[in-house]
Amino acid sequence: MLFRSLLATFAIALIPASAFARPANNACANAIGVSAGGTFNGTLVGATNDGVATCGSSATNPDVWYSFTAGTCAVRLVLDTCGSNAAFGVDTVVSIMTLCGGFELACNDDHGTGAAGCGLNDSQTSLVLSPSQTVKIRVSKFSTRILAPFTLHVRYEPVGYVPPPTRVRPKARHARSSTPTTTTAAATARRACSSPSSSARPIAPPPL
């Protein structure tokens, strides 16, 4: 029995520590929703690879996932990991996919411009999304650099009003009032899509 116990202990010791602590969003299918925007603290520690990317030598590296769905407005989605390299030593790579196992829409390894609060190894990327479009956000790391925590900032702002796909015609012309109606759903949507969202922040220039 003692031998068996020692053998079991030895076997457990051989299992990598990462096997005990997978991030909740390790699999793309378990992507964390970030549609409201904001700051999200994540980690690559314990993550495994289930995605690909075309930049940052990260195609086979461990990755974690987030999901963003645009509302009724077309939006410019802007992602960055600014501050992560300075805080945790991680060299992030951020990419945007159409869906799990889908096509890559954008990828950035290093922000490159060294904007305020953004290190040269931090990532930033952006993409214009159609109303209701969902994308998957992959966070990974460059080549052989360390697995570590990171901070993902998610911002978005409307890029213009997009009319709904169908319109309700007036029942009768003579029923129209000479006074313009300003409280229709369309007018409300137009106003909503013409002003920045409450979570939108000034957007930095795209990476070089």
Ligand SMILES: [Ca+2]
């Ligand atoms: Ca993964």
Ligand SMILES: [Ca+2]
């Ligand atoms: Ca990087």
